[in-house]
Amino acid sequence: MAERSDFSFLDEAEATCRLAMDPAATGIDLCLILERDALLPAVESIDAAGFFIEDVAVLDVAEGYQARYHFRRFDTKGRIELRVTAPHDDPHIPSIANIFQGAEWHERESMDFYGVTFDGNPNPARLLLPEDATIKPLEKDEKSRKSYLDLMPEFTIVECAxxxxxxxxxxxxxxxxxxxxxxxxxxxxxxxxxxxxxxxxxxxxxxxxxxxxx
Incomplete structure (x- = not known):
């Protein structure tokens, strides 16, 4: 049986909040909430530790566009989630596609559906929508947006600002x-x-x- 991953390499990550999750309930062991400028250093550490990226997903919440990144290893158990939020009036998040190439199309999909710009994406062309599309199919109106706090599963605070x-x-x-x-x-x-x-x-x-x- 595979051992659980050691996440201590992320102890120095500049997270505003570090949360222990219940993997049986959420599929996630560790969740880090980051400011945008702390994303790339954390992702570089995850890459160096031998993890691969599973997906990048964006939610339109009251606080802004929240990007969620999931990582794991093939040889150990345990899943990492990173969360980064860009305000609605400044929808820019650093691209991680130059670290994890597989993130490129995930980011492009979110560009199509939410209008979020992943700065530095090596191929920021439309993925699913025509180039002249102006709609954002998954963007919510202000009244429909919920706080990400209302959507948080159970957690234990390890460290928080x-x-x-x-x-x-x-x-x-x-x-x-x-x-x-x-x-x-x-x-x-x-x-x-x-x-x-x-x-x-x-x-x-x-x-x-x-x-x-x-």
Whole structure:
């Protein structure tokens, strides 16, 4: 059985947030949230560690266009996710196609569908749409956009920049879990008390009936 990948080579990556994920639930072991200028150094480290790229996907969220990159190795278990967000009014992200050639068409697809420019892509021609296309088929209107925080699966914070929205989200989820546990405990106690009361009433009734019969 393949061993799990060692991700310690990314300890020095300039991530604004470093999250441990549940691979059984998400298929991801480590998620790094990066600023745009930290993307290429992180990807170079991933390449040097023998990982290959699986895909590049973009989501149109309230914060901007969020690009998500997934990497893994053939000989070990474990998957890395990088997330980089470009504001809607500055839709530029560095291309990683000069490091991972397979990223080229993924980036071009996102250019077609969202209008994001991957600066430095060696072949920025249209992939699926005609060259004169002006539409962005997967771009959402402002009212339809959700925050990426609303779409985050469960995670454990390894490290986060002070004041990062992920910290607030983690605190909110923890408070919700504690409130749910409190309510569950109250309901369990109430059910136990009701069952005890019902048992006492039934015992009293049976005792009364036995007395009348005697």
């Amino acid at each position: 002070e004041g990062h929205p992920i910290e607030e989200l983690a605190a909110k989820r923890q408070a919700e879990r504690e409130e749910a546990e409190r309510k569950a405990a109250e309901e369990a106690k109430k059910a136990e008390e009701e069952a005890k009361k019902a048992a006492e009433e039934e015992a009293a009734k049976q005792s009364e009936e036995a007395g009348e019969a005697g």
